[in-house]
Amino acid sequence: MYNKLKLYVPPALWLLLFLLSVYRFEWIAQWLSFLGPSKGALRARAPLSFYVFQHVRLVLISTFFSMVLGITLGLLTRFRPFREFKEPLLQTATFLQTLPSIAILALSVPLLGYGQAPVVIALVFYGLLPILRNIIQGLDSVPEEVRLSAAGMGMTPWQRLIDVEWPLALPAVLAGIKTSVIINVSAATIGATMGAGGLGVLIVNGIRTMDIMLIIKGALPVSLMAFLINSIFTLLEEQWFGNRDGVRL
Amino acid sequence: MIQTKNLTKIYNGITAVDNVSLEVPSGELCVLLGPSGCGKSTLLKMINALVPPTSGEIFVNGKNTHDIPVELLRRGIGYVVQNVGLFPHYTVMRNIGVVMKLLNKPKEDIEKRALFLLDLIGLPRSYASRYPRELSGGEAQRVGVARALAADPAILLMDEPFGSVDPLNREHLQNSFTEIQKTLKKTVLFVTHDVSEALMLGDRILLMQEGRIVREGTPGDLVFQEGDNFSQAFFGSEMALKLLSRYRVGQAYTKGMKIQNAACQPSRVGEAIPCLVSGNMPLSEALSLMIINGCRELAVSGDGFPQGTLSFESLLSYFRKGAPNVQ
C-alpha cells in the first residue's frame, strides 16, 4: 500500500511545479530578478495559461494521430501484403528519428505552408516514428516458442495478434508513445515560428527582444510539462507491467 | 492415425527431413528418436502445418492435411512445443484452457478440466493462478503437457515434453503418462533424444538420422536385433538395462513358487529373509535389488499379485523367449 502510494509522489510534485510555473509565474520571476528587469514578460498580451492551452492542444492532437497511425501501421506489418514493408519501414523510421525535429518542421514549411494544420501534420509525422519503431520491435520480440504454440494450438492469425502478440508488445508500445509525447512537447515550441501558437511564441518573442525572463516564462512550463508526462508514464508502466518478475534489476 | 508419404523439407539448401514415410496407427504411442538436429521437430511441425513441406503428403485420420483448414487441423491435435512456449501474460489456468476456449467450451468446464489436469501432472491446484514466470522450468513443461491434453485431442504431438524435468518427477510423469495412455489410447508421436525414455514409453520407435528414418521397430526389436553402427552407438551397449524399466515384475515372475535360494538377505539384518517386492515393480528395480542384496531370487506378493518368486534365471528366460514376450 505504502509502495503503491509512493508511486504517485513524482507526478504530483511535477504537476504542482507545472501549475506554479503557469499560474504563479510572478513568484518565479521575483526569485529570478537578479537576471535583469523583464520588459514584456509580466505584462504579456494574453495570460500564460492561454499559450499553455494552445500548446497542450497541439501536442494532444498530434499525439492522438501519431498513435492511431503508428499503431495501425505497426499492426498492418503483421499481415501478408504489408509484411514486405516491415524492414524498410523500421529502417526509415529509425533514420528519420535521427533528424532533429527542427529540421523536419523547417522542411515542412515549403511543403505545407504556415499555420496550425501544417505544424500538426509535421508533429504527427515526427511523433509517429518512435511509436512505429517500438510497436514493430515489440511485436518482433515475442518469443519464437510462444508464437509457435499459439499457432500450433489453432489460433487464427488475428487471434494470435490480438490475444498474444499485442499484449506482449504493449510495454514497448507504451514506451514508444511516451517518447513520442515528450518529443512533441518540445518540438511543438518550434511551431510558433510557423504560426501555430503555443508556448514557443513566448520563447521566440523573448529571443527577438532579448528578454530572458520571457524566454524562461515560455520554456519553464514546456520542460516541466515534459517531466510531468514522463512521470505519469512511469507511473502507468509501474502499475501495468511493473515488477512482474519479482526480480529487481 | 498419422501418415506421411515421402515427406521432405529443405531449408535453404539444408535437407532437414528427407523422404520420410511413416505411419502411426490409431492408439499407438510412437517415439521419434534421434540426435540433435536430425529433423525431429521439423517433422512434427509439418504434421500440424506449422512448417510447409517441400514435397510429400501428410494424412491425419485418412485425410490429406492439405484439405483441412489449418486452424481446424491444429485444434484437433494436442501439441507440446519444445521449450514449452506458455503465454507469459496468461495464468496457468488460462494457459491450459487456450484450446478449449478456442473451441468455445463453457468457462466452468475449462476450470474443472484445468484443475483435473493439474492433479494429473502432479502440480498443486494453487498453481492455477500463477504466471509462467513463477514456475520452474520443469513445472512449466508439465503445464505445457496439460495444455496439450486439455481439449482431449485424439492425436498428440509431443516435442521433448519432459526434457527439463528432474529424474524423479520425470519418471513419475512417464509412469502416469503410460497409465493415461493405457486407458485413453491416444495416437501419439513423441519426440525425444533420450534412449531410456524411448525404450520405456514407445509402442514403437522410429530412429532418425540426418532427416531419414534409419530404423524402426518395437523397443524389444531394437534391443535384441542387430542394427547398423549408428544405431548401435546411439542406443549404447547398456540398452538392455534400459529396456528392463519397461516391464514389471508381474510379467516375468513365477507364481506359486516357494523361495528356495536362501541367499537372499538384506545385509543389515542378520536373519536370512527374502526380499519382498510388488508385482508392479519395474524389472530394472528388481534387478537392481538383486545386485544390491547379492541374491538371485526375490519374493513377490502384494498389490493383487498371487505369491511367487522372481529369480534371475526367470528374468533371463523371460527375455530369452524373445519376440513373443518382448513387445
Ligand SMILES: Nc1ncnc2c1ncn2[C@@H]1O[C@H](COP(=O)(O)OP(=O)(O)OP(=O)(O)O)[C@@H](O)[C@H]1O
Ligand atoms: N527455420 C529454419 N531455417 C533453417 N534451418 C532450420 C530451421 N529449422 C530447423 N533448421 C535446421 O533443420 C535441421 C533439423 O532441425 P530440427 O529442429 O528439426 O532438429 P531436431 O531433431 O528437433 O533437433 P533437437 O533435438 O536439437 O531439437 C537442423 O539442421 C536445423 O539447423
Ligand SMILES: [Mg+2]
Ligand atoms: Mg527439436
